[in-house]
Amino acid sequence: MNSAEKVHPPGNGGFWNDTGKTGITAWIFSTDHKRIGLLYFYSVLTFFLIAVVLGVLLRIELMAPGRTIMGPQTYNAVFTVHGVLMVFLFIIPGFQGSFGNLVMPIQIGARDVAFPRLNLFSWWLYMAGAAVIITSLFTGGGPPDTGWTFYVPFSERTGTNVSLAVFGVFIVGFSSIITGLNFVTTIHRLRAEGMTWGKLPLFVWSLYATAWVQILATPILGITLALIIAERFLGTGLFDPARGGDPLMYQHLFWIYSHPAVYIMILPGMGVISEIIPAFARKPIFGYKMIAFSSIAIAAAGSLVWGHHMFTSGMSDTAILVFSFLTFVVAIPSAIKVFNWVSTLYRGSISLEAPMLFALAFILLFSIGGLTGLILGAAATDIHVHDTQFVVGHFHYVIFGGAVFAFFGAMHYWLPKFYGRRYAEKPAVVAWVLMFVGFNITYFTMMVLGMKGMPRRYYDYLPEFAPLNLVSTIGSWILVSGLILMLVNLFRGLFKGEPIDRNPWGAATLEWTIPTPPPTENFEEEPVVTHGPYDFKKAGIT
Amino acid sequence: MSGGLHKDNAGAKLGMWLFLFTELLLFGGLFLLYAAYLARYPREFGAAGREMHLGFGTLNTVILITSSLLVAMAVTAIQRGARRMVLLLLGGTVLCAATFLFNKYLEWSAEIGNGIYPGSSRLTAGPPGESVFYSLYYLTVGLHGLHVLIGATLLTFVAVRVQRGTIHAGDYVLLENGALYWHLVDLIWIFIFPLYYLIL
Numbered sequence: 001m002n003s004a005e006k007v008h009p010p011g012n013g014g015f016w017n018d019t020g021k022t023g024i025t026a027w028i029f030s031t032d033h034k035r036i037g038l039l040y041f042y043s044v045l046t047f048f049l050i051a052v053v054l055g056v057l058l059r060i061e062l063m064a065p066g067r068t069i070m071g072p073q074t075y076n077a078v079f080t081v082h083g084v085l086m087v088f089l090f091i092i093p094g095f096q097g098s099f100g101n102l103v104m105p106i107q108i109g110a111r112d113v114a115f116p117r118l119n120l121f122s123w124w125l126y127m128a129g130a131a132v133i134i135t136s137l138f139t140g141g142g143p144p145d146t147g148w149t150f151y152v153p154f155s156e157r158t159g160t161n162v163s164l165a166v167f168g169v170f171i172v173g174f175s176s177i178i179t180g181l182n183f184v185t186t187i188h189r190l191r192a193e194g195m196t197w198g199k200l201p202l203f204v205w206s207l208y209a210t211a212w213v214q215i216l217a218t219p220i221l222g223i224t225l226a227l228i229i230a231e232r233f234l235g236t237g238l239f240d241p242a243r244g245g246d247p248l249m250y251q252h253l254f255w256i257y258s259h260p261a262v263y264i265m266i267l268p269g270m271g272v273i274s275e276i277i278p279a280f281a282r283k284p285i286f287g288y289k290m291i292a293f294s295s296i297a298i299a300a301a302g303s304l305v306w307g308h309h310m311f312t313s314g315m316s317d318t319a320i321l322v323f324s325f326l327t328f329v330v331a332i333p334s335a336i337k338v339f340n341w342v343s344t345l346y347r348g349s350i351s352l353e354a355p356m357l358f359a360l361a362f363i364l365l366f367s368i369g370g371l372t373g374l375i376l377g378a379a380a381t382d383i384h385v386h387d388t389q390f391v392v393g394h395f396h397y398v399i400f401g402g403a404v405f406a407f408f409g410a411m412h413y414w415l416p417k418f419y420g421r422r423y424a425e426k427p428a429v430v431a432w433v434l435m436f437v438g439f440n441i442t443y444f445t446m447m448v449l450g451m452k453g454m455p456r457r458y459y460d461y462l463p464e465f466a467p468l469n470l471v472s473t474i475g476s477w478i479l480v481s482g483l484i485l486m487l488v489n490l491f492r493g494l495f496k497g498e499p500i501d502r503n504p505w506g507a508a509t510l511e512w513t514i515p516t517p518p519p520t521e522n523f524e525e526e527p528v529v530t531h532g533p534y535d536f537k538k539a540g541i542t
Numbered sequence: 543m544s545g546g547l548h549k550d551n552a553g554a555k556l557g558m559w560l561f562l563f564t565e566l567l568l569f570g571g572l573f574l575l576y577a578a579y580l581a582r583y584p585r586e587f588g589a590a591g592r593e594m595h596l597g598f599g600t601l602n603t604v605i606l607i608t609s610s611l612l613v614a615m616a617v618t619a620i621q622r623g624a625r626r627m628v629l630l631l632l633g634g635t636v637l638c639a640a641t642f643l644f645n646k647y648l649e650w651s652a653e654i655g656n657g658i659y660p661g662s663s664r665l666t667a668g669p670p671g672e673s674v675f676y677s678l679y680y681l682t683v684g685l686h687g688l689h690v691l692i693g694a695t696l697l698t699f700v701a702v703r704v705q706r707g708t709i710h711a712g713d714y715v716l717l718e719n720g721a722l723y724w725h726l727v728d729l730i731w732i733f734i735f736p737l738y739y740l741i742l
Contacts, residue, residue, distance in 0.1 A: 114553045181560035189553040217562045223571035227681070235661035236677035238575065242671025249578055253571055 009483070010255070012515030014420070031116035032520060033101045034418060039123050044090050047130065051085035052480065054078050059476040061459055062469050075459035076145035077160070081137060083148030088169050091403055092261060095268030095377050096179050096214070097126065099410045100207050103416060104183065106511040106518060107201045109192025109527045112187040122178040129171030136164035147457060149258070152239040152250040152428055156231045170225045173218045175262075180214030183207055193498035194512075194529035201509045201533040202291050205527035206271025209295040213260045216326030217303065221257035224250065252311055255306035263302040266366075267295055269406030270337055270463050273359045275342050276413055281348030282357035284534040287340035295416050301330045312381050312386045320379045327377035334370050339361060354428035355505070358409030363403025369394060372447060387457075390450025396443045407484065408435075413505070417496055420517045422500050423493025427485060434482025441475025506533075508539035550713040558719040562726045563691070569730055572682045574735060586671025591742025594679075598649040599739035602642050603731065609638030610728040613697065613721045623711040626705060632701040635724065639694035646687055650680075679738055686730055693727045696720050722728050 002135050009387050014402060015034050026447040027035055044082065058079055061068045105113055140161035146154055155162050187208050191200070200208075211516075237243030239250045278285040285291065307315060307323030340364055350356070372394040375381045385391065415464075416422035447466050450456075454465045461469065502510040510529070531538035580587050616631035655663035658676055665673040699719040709717050733740045 049687070052709075081704040114550065115557060120555075130616060177561075179562070181557050185553050185557045185561055186554060189550055215560055215564055216567060220566035223568050226685075227571075230681060234680075236671055237660065238677050238681075243666070244579075244583065244672075246578075246582075249575060256571075426575050430710050 015517060015520045016517060018493040018520040029120070031112070031114050031118060031120050033105050033116065034518060034520075035141060036119050036123055037098050037101030037103075038418070040101060040126070041099075043123070043130070044094040044098060047085045047089040047093075051090060052483065054082040054085070056480055057478055058082060059140050059473040061474040062461070064470070065461055065466055066462055069457070070459065072459050073145065076457070076521075077143040077145075079457060079515030080144050080147050082164065084133065084144070084169065086173050087148050087261070087265075088318075089133065091265045091399060091407075092370040093126055093172065093176060093179070094407060094476055095205060095266075095272075095403075095410075096176075096183065096210060096264075097123070097257075097405075099203075099272070099414060100179070100183060101105070103414055104204055104207055105186065105190070106514065106522050107204050107533075108187060108190060109195050109510055109523065109529060110186065110190035111505075111522050113182050114189055114333065115182050115505055118178055118182055122182070122501060124173035125178065126172055129168045129173075129175060129267050130172060131140065132168030133165055134168075135518065136161040136168060149254060150225070150253075152231070152247045153241075155228055156239065163229050165482075166225045166228050170222055173221050173225070175215050177218045177222075180211040180218070184215065186436050187211075189254070192527045192529055196529075198289075199291070199529055199532050202274035202285065202288070202295075202511075203268070203271035206267045206274070206295045208301040210264050210267045213264050213299050213303070217257045217264075220253060221261075224253040224257065227253070237373055248310070248313055248315075251310050252306070255309045256303075259306040259309065260299075260303045261330040262399065263298055265403045267298060269362065269403040270295065272410045272413070273341060273362050274337075275507070275509065276355045276359040276409055277344050278373050278534040279413075279505045280353060280359070281345050281350050282506070282536060283344055283348040284532070284536065286335070286342070287344035287347075288532070288534070291340050294336045298330060298331040301333065305330055305377075308377050311382045324373045324379050331374060333371060333376075338370075350384045350411075353425060353484070353505075354423070354432060355409045355413035357429065357432045358394065358412065361400055361432070362405045362409065364396055365405060365439070369402055370401075372397060385450050387455055388450035389446040389454045389456050392456050393443045393445075393447035393450060396446070401443070403440060405435075411490060414499075415490070416497075416500050416504065417511060419494040419516050420499055421494055421497040422504065423490045423497055427489040430481045431486035431489060434478055434485065436482075438475050438479030438482055442479055443474050443475075444467050445469075445472040445475065498515065503541070506536070506541045508534055508541055547713075549713065551713075554715045554719065555722075557715055558722050562722060564724055564732070569682070569685065569733075571686070573733070573737075574679065576678055576682070579671070579678065583669075586669050588742045589676050590672045590675040591738060594739045595649050595652065596739055598645055599735055602645050602737050605638050605642050605645070606728045606731050609635045609642075610725055612638065613724045617714070617718055617721050620704070620709065620711060620714045620717055621689060625707075625710075626679070628717070630702050632697055632704070634700070636694050636697055639690050639697075642690055643687060644650025646683070682734055683738070684735060689727050689730070693720075693724045696723060 015032060027039060030036065057069065058075070061070050061075055061078075101113070101119065105111065119385045140163075141159040142161060143151070144155075144162045145158060146160075146162060150162065150166060155166075156419065170372055181446045187200075189202060227236075227238060231239060238245045239247050239270045241247065274285060274291055305323060307319055308327045311323075341359075372390070375385065378393060412428060414421065449465055449468050449472070452465065452468075453470075454461055500516055502516050504516070505512070508531075510527060510533075511518070514526070535541070612631045612634045616628050616635070653659070654714060657680040659665070660673075660677045660680060665676060699722050700709065700717050703716060
């Protein structure tokens with residue numbers, strides 16, 4: 001990071017130059033939301049890349065029937081750690097921690113978040129939790145092999161290091177709660193003059209909805225994980241049928257958090273798309289109020305659908321009917337967003353640059369992911385595809401094709417603002433094409449395999465599934481080659497690329513009105529907001 | 543700390559309230575299990591509930607409500623600038639917390655002495671509903687006890703700041719937040735007490 005300071009002309013380094021401390025302490029003890037945002041960004045990116053490697057290993061194992069590179073126990077551990085890292089260390093803290101921190105205070109016209117020291121503390125907690133999780137892989141009985149859901153009774157009986165891993169996730173959850181309450185307080189208290197709720201950028205609306213989910217759902221995860229530890233160490237038997245407990249109660253508690261958690265993952269991504277689309281279509285967003293409202297609606301309705309993970313676990317038919325109905329209800333606000341994005345594109349002056357390409361990919365892939373979600377949400381069809389590769393394909397369409405593509409879009413859209421330099425356009429587009437093609441080959445094939453009946457979480461399979469598995473594995477290689485190209489191009493650009501001015505994309509939100517890179521205090525004087533976030537005319541952008 | 547030029551007391555209290563919600567939800571998971579298992583084992587829950595030490599429960603309820611009153615009075619006292627009074631009242635609150643925990647220790651010792659603890663031979667041999675009841679009881683009350691300990695530590699820290707004069711009549715949001723947390727600890731007990739000692 002020091003090298004970045006050097007390439008900026010003196011006086012043009014913004015928050016990079018301003019610090020009393022030097023070296024690493026200027027970062028890990030900084031309470032500046034921009035520095036904390038970058039700390040989070042590089043932390044989550046590191047765990048993402050480790051988990052990508054594990055994911056590729058899983059695909060290589062499945063390339064051919066039988067043992068290819070690992071045995072069943074290793075396979076169980078690898079898919080568990082892949083899931084734990086991706087879910088708890090990358091995509092749940094990812095958006096809020098990195099782009100939420102980097103951009104949100106500037107977008108509402110504030111100098112920082114409401115509790116800057118708590119903000120730093122949340123990063124430290126995140127790192128502490130991550131350290132505990134990583135330690136759990138190499139100590140005790142070895143990496144957990146339960147799947148990222150830690151289902152009982154297996155998680156109570158397995159000899160692997162489940163307790164420590166679960167404790168690490170517990171700490172990360174606490175960090176998530178702190179970020180959530182910090183953001184809600186910030187958005188309520190620190191909006192600049194004139195920044196009414198109706199002028200709030202849609203990214204901020206999505207973070208606001210996400211923060212509420214973090215506050216309301218994460219404590220349930222906390223108590224559930226604490227109960228696993230109590231079960232293992234104290235023998236409380238609350239989930240043990242032999243002693244009067246019920247494993248289904250664990251599943252309920254786990255999904256009361258973990259279903260809303262997928263909205264923690266996807267909602268900020270939807271916010272990013274709502275920023276990128278108007279900027280690159282040069283048109284005010286269509287249906288601002290409905291997009292803002294649908295974020296809240298998704299957060300609210302999404303908290304009531306957890307039972308659809310348990311259709312085959314043994315619930316009453318009434319419960320299945322209600323959860324199935326509510327699951328279909330969540331599809332409505334999601335569809336509202338998709339329709340509004342597409343309507344924004346209609347007759348817009350669209351410029352197909354990298355962030356826009358990621359946004360368009362998001363719309364398509366998320367729609368496929370969402371619609372296949374309805375197949376799982378309807379009880380009758382769910383019983384056919386439950387616990388098959390179809391679920392794996394669906395989930396990756398929503399979270400990788402949706403949230404992570406949005407994350408990549410955000411990296412291309414916002415990171416240049418904070419580095420003052422940008423990536424080269426052509427390699428970014430090539431990388432996007434590779435990832436888009438590779439993604440669909442990898443995961444669409446999984447959905448087909450699931451339809452044919454291939455179960456998930458097995459290192460071996462019947463010979464008839466071999467051809468499609470090979471296709472899927474080759475797809476994963478294309479996907480990863482695109483990912484590598486994207487990262488090389490992006491970071492090369494951020495450190496050595498062409499300098500950019502304040503507003504390279506011609507967007508109308510507040511972060512583009514301040515110097516590039518932003519100064520430490522963000523605004524020289526507190527801004528007074530007079531026009532909406534997508535009002536290009538009043539912002540003087542043509 | 544950039545941007546922290548002015549102190550936003552309303553913001554600090556909003557943050558605290560949000561945190562209190564998360565604490566309620568943390569206990570909510572245990573209350574949810576209580577509801578589900580009570581519906582499944584009403585008879586065993588009833589039998590086990592009648593064995594609870596009502597005296598200890600009642601005494602601890604009185605102690606916690608008194609401590610809540612004391613901490614509320616401390617907030618009023620700081621508004622009037624009566625520092626000695628604040629310290630006295632906070633001291634009284636922490637004393638109540640210690641007495642509560644001591645009672646809890648006596649109560650648990652008696653129960654463990656009677657062979658009532660998770661995985662004990664008495665509970666393993668008894669009906670499954672009874673074992674579930676006591677496991678939930680120990681977890682819920684134990685988690686609450688942990689919160690009593692955290693709350694008392696927090697209030698001690700606040701008292702030190704009052705003593706040093708960094709919390710005063712002009713700026714006492716930390717004391718208010720500490721008091722809010724203590725009321726939460728009290729409130730959760732107000733739910734635990736009837737659920738485990740009274741209604742069964």
